[in-house]
Amino acid sequence: MPDRTPTPATTAKYIFVTGGVTSSLGKGIIAASLAKLLQARGFRVTIQKFDPYINIDPGTLNPYEHGECYVTDDGAETDLDLGHYERFLNVPTSQANNVTTGRIYDHVIRQEREGAYLGKTVQVVPHITDEIKRRMLMLGERNEFDIVITEIGGCIGDIESLPFVEAVRQLRWELPPNDSVVIHLTLLPYLAAAGELKTKPTQHSVRDLREAGLQPDILVCRSEHPIPMEMRKKIALFCNVKINSVIEALDADSIYSVPLLMLKEHLDERVIKKMKLTGGSAQPDLEVWKDFLGRLKNPTEEITIALVGKYVELPDAYKSINEAFVHAGAQNECKVTVRSIQSDHVTSENIAQLLHGVDGVLVAPGFGERGFEGKVAAIKYVRENRIPFFGICLGMQCAVVEFARNVLQLEGASSTEMDPGSPFPVIAMMEEQKSITQKGGTMRLGAYSCELRRGSKAAKAYGRNTISERHRHRYEFNNEFLKQFEEAGMVPSGLNPDTGLVEVIEIPNHPWFVAGQFHPELKSTVQNPHPLFVRFVKAAIQHHKNEF
Numbered sequence: 001m002p003d004r005t006p007t008p009a010t011t012a013k014y015i016f017v018t019g020g021v022t023s024s025l026g027k028g029i030i031a032a033s034l035a036k037l038l039q040a041r042g043f044r045v046t047i048q049k050f051d052p053y054i055n056i057d058p059g060t061l062n063p064y065e066h067g068e069c070y071v072t073d074d075g076a077e078t079d080l081d082l083g084h085y086e087r088f089l090n091v092p093t094s095q096a097n098n099v100t101t102g103r104i105y106d107h108v109i110r111q112e113r114e115g116a117y118l119g120k121t122v123q124v125v126p127h128i129t130d131e132i133k134r135r136m137l138m139l140g141e142r143n144e145f146d147i148v149i150t151e152i153g154g155c156i157g158d159i160e161s162l163p164f165v166e167a168v169r170q171l172r173w174e175l176p177p178n179d180s181v182v183i184h185l186t187l188l189p190y191l192a193a194a195g196e197l198k199t200k201p202t203q204h205s206v207r208d209l210r211e212a213g214l215q216p217d218i219l220v221c222r223s224e225h226p227i228p229m230e231m232r233k234k235i236a237l238f239c240n241v242k243i244n245s246v247i248e249a250l251d252a253d254s255i256y257s258v259p260l261l262m263l264k265e266h267l268d269e270r271v272i273k274k275m276k277l278t279g280g281s282a283q284p285d286l287e288v289w290k291d292f293l294g295r296l297k298n299p300t301e302e303i304t305i306a307l308v309g310k311y312v313e314l315p316d317a318y319k320s321i322n323e324a325f326v327h328a329g330a331q332n333e334c335k336v337t338v339r340s341i342q343s344d345h346v347t348s349e350n351i352a353q354l355l356h357g358v359d360g361v362l363v364a365p366g367f368g369e370r371g372f373e374g375k376v377a378a379i380k381y382v383r384e385n386r387i388p389f390f391g392i393c394l395g396m397q398c399a400v401v402e403f404a405r406n407v408l409q410l411e412g413a414s415s416t417e418m419d420p421g422s423p424f425p426v427i428a429m430m431e432e433q434k435s436i437t438q439k440g441g442t443m444r445l446g447a448y449s450c451e452l453r454r455g456s457k458a459a460k461a462y463g464r465n466t467i468s469e470r471h472r473h474r475y476e477f478n479n480e481f482l483k484q485f486e487e488a489g490m491v492p493s494g495l496n497p498d499t500g501l502v503e504v505i506e507i508p509n510h511p512w513f514v515a516g517q518f519h520p521e522l523k524s525t526v527q528n529p530h531p532l533f534v535r536f537v538k539a540a541i542q543h544h545k546n547e548f
Contacts, residue, residue, distance in 0.1 A: 012140030013275050014180045015149045016168050018214070020156040020205025021187040025222050026258075028081035030185055030249065031151045032088035033259040037268035039089055040284030043146045043277070046139055047085040048097045049078070050132070051153040052160035056102040067316030071470045071522055072097070075446025081151065083320050083522070087327075088259070090527040099135050101160060107131055124163055132167035133174075146277075156184075157208045169213035178276045184209055184216035185249075188223040188231075197225060199235050206239040215240060217274055220247045220267070245270055256293060256326075256526065259286070292330055292526050301334035303540045306355055308378045309364030310371035312340035318364055320521040321392070327529035328537040336537060346374030351381045359547070360388035360512070360540035363395035365472075365519065369418040376402045383513060388539040390532065391515025393473055396505060397427045399515045400477055403490050408481075417475050428478045444471045448496055448518070450503040456493035457514050458504045461535040467494075469503070469518035476517065477502035512539035 015034070019027045028049070035045045055061060058069045059077030070083045078098035085093055108131050112122050140148045152168070154161040172180050186202040202221060209216060219241055221227060227235075227248045236243040247265045252258050262268065263284065272280065305325065311317035322338060329336035341354055343363075355361060361382045363375050375398040382389045383402065391399045397415055404413035404426045412419075415427035447468045452459040459465055479500060482492060494504025494516070507513040514532065524530035 011143055012145050012148050013178075013277065014136070014140065014171070014175065015147060015271065015275075016180065016182045017149060017151045017185065018156055018165070018168075018182065018209065018216070019152070019154070019185045020209065021201045023155055025185050025187055026249070027151050027153075027185050028084045029255050029258050030183070030220055030262070031081075031149050032084045033262045034183075034267055034271065035085070035147075035149050036088045036259045036289070037263055037284050037286075038147055038271070038280070040286050040289070041268065041272075041280035043280050044144065045089065045147045045149065046091065046093070046097065046145045047082075047089070047149040047151065048099070048136075048139060049081045049085075049151045049153060050136070050164050051079055051098065051100045052158065052164065053100055053153075054102045054105070055100060056106060057098070057100060063311045063314065063317035067314065068319050069472070070320065071445060071472050071519065073447040073468075073470060077445065077472070079153070080316060080319050083323070084255075086523075087323055087525045090525045096135070096138055099132075101163070104128060104131050104135070104163075125166065128163050129167040129170060132164060133171055136167065136171060146279075156205055156212070162212065165209070165212045165214060172214070178274070181217045181271055181274050182214055183218045183220060183271075185220045185222065188221045188227065190224050197223060197227065197231060199231060199238070202235060203238045210240075217241065218245045218247060218267070218270055220249050222249045222251075224251055226250065254293075254296065254326075256289075256296065259289065260293070288527060295333050296326065296330040299329065299333050299335040301332065301541050301544070302337070303334060303359040303537065303544050304337045304339055304357060305537075305540060306339045306341050306358040306361045306378075307364055308341045308343050308346065308361060308375055310343050310366050310368075311364075312342050320519075320524070321362065321364065324521040324524035324530055324533045325537070327524050327526060328533035331529045331534050332537050332541060334537060334541055341378070343371030343374035343378070346371075346377050348377045348380070351377050354378075355381060355387070358387070359544040360390065360536060362390045362392065362536070363398055363515075365393035365395060367394070367417075372398065372415075372418050376405075380406055383507070383510065386511055388512035388536060388543050389510075389515070390512070390536045392521065393517060393519060396515035396517050397475060397477075399513075400426050400485070400490070400505060403485065403488070404481070407488050407490070408484055415475055424481070426478050426481050427475050429475050444473055446470060448503075449498075450494045450518070451497045452504065453491065453493040456491065456504075457506050457508070457512065457535070458493050458516075458532070461514075461531040463531070469516065469520060470522045471518050473517065477505070511543060512536060 017027050017031045035047050039045045057077045067080045070078045070080050072093050074094045076095035082093045152164050186205045188197045232246045235246050247267050325336040379399050379402040404410045410424040413424035413426050414422040416425045447470050450467050452465045492502045493506045504516050520530045520532045
């Protein structure tokens with residue numbers, strides 16, 4: 001057996017979360033919930049996601065393939081689970097919090113081309129696994145965190161995940177005995193014909209994990225029904241874990257209820273004892289969290305918001321928008337029902353019927369011309385009928401095109417993304433984007449500052465005049481038309497102080513007609529609901545009261 005390789009000294013402890021039986025069990029929510037409980041005890045916690053796909057990042061993936069692409073302040077295009085991490089912890093993530101197989105191999109191959117391996121044969125073990133381990137430890141070596149939670153994407157048994165599992169096996173051997181814990185999430189399916197839960201898939205999943213060299217310390221079992229004590233004993237016996245380390249994870253009415261369910265199951269206590277963590281409080285302080293849940297589950301108002309987009313068939317495609325409505329709804333003690341409308345199907349003839357009974361309309365971001373004209377038609381209707389409107393990224397660009405066509409009477413006005421030959425390109429490609437040929441990671445990405453016009457709706461919503469928001473786009477408002485728009489009543493109420501790029505537009509004499517070039521949904525958290533969503537929901541509540 002080879003000598004144990006010492007790992008660089010680190011003050012952090014590491015929790016690894018794996019999954020088995022099936023995908024979409026909720027590893028990200030369990031990881032975020034555990035992190036919330038540990039944070040509420042006073043520990044400094046961060047979470048990172050290791051994804052097994054070969055794409056460098058999800059930036060070029062169709063939302064139907066992988067859900068939304070989440071963007072961090074430093075411009076990383078990442079997995080949507082990082083959105084859960086931020087929404088639960090209220091702590092920004094970064095490029096270091098999301099690593100893919102593609103990024104690992106890209107780095108190793110570049111190193112090989114530079115001669116870094118001194119002519120040796122480059123192999124999965126040790127070169128790929130060493131790079132995975134280096135990145136797994138990276139956040140913990142900054143002395144900024146007490147605990148680093150690492151979620152391993154995919155299922156145990158998938159060929160793509162094997163190098164990550166092997167890296168965790170090696171790390172567990174190299175780290176001090178109490179500095180790491182493996183939590184394995186599995187499914188206990190309920191067979192209606194037999195009238196009972198079945199443990200065999202969990203047993204097989206743990207067997208596969210152990211064959212790869214990892215013994216789980218804690219099992220979190222997803223289930224539609226409570227797990228009887230006898231079944232917990234059986235799982236503990238066959239999976240080689242303590243009975244109090246078999247954690248029940250019942251389906252919840254809201255993802256935000258999961259931390260309290262995990263608290264009830266003592267998941268945080270088990271982790272603290274296994275890792276011999278010291279310094280935290282005896283019980284987590286969850287008063288703010290419970291207050292949020294109280295307002296979420298006991299609304300005094302109810303509204304319906306139409307979300308007009310091209311990926312509405314998959315809820316994860318607009319995950320952050322939907323969650324931002326949850327946060328803003330709770331802030332306003334209002335239940336927000338989101339009615340998804342496929343923009344492909346919207347026409348000027350059917351828009352009134354499609355939007356009947358809604359109290360506000362959000363036009364979603366996206367790329368490409370499919371569904372573009374439907375979004376424009378929806379915006380024309382809400383502008384003329386004074387229904388509260390909120391546009392995000394392409395939603396703002398659609399609002400500009402609609403205003404140019406129907407108020408400024410610029411026939412053929414469009415975005416050069418949709419119509420390169422438009423006689424009135426009111427939305428055009430940013431200058432620095434024109435020479436770019438590679439698609440991945442080359443848009444205007446990450447946080448940029450914005451100066452808001454004093455007294456504008458946006459400035460009143462934020463309560464300040466200087467803000468920073470996250471971007472992901474190639475096209476912008478064409479400032480050659482700026483004077484025409486302002487004279488006709490569409491105000492550029494937010495500008496980038498360095499470039500003059502229009503960041504926010506609004507119509508002052510409309511109840512609420514505000515759109516941003518950035519993505520405000522990416523910064524909405526339980527603790528800090530995004531002010532634009534909060535004000536939009538408030539405007540929709542007022543519209544509802546006026547209608548009825």
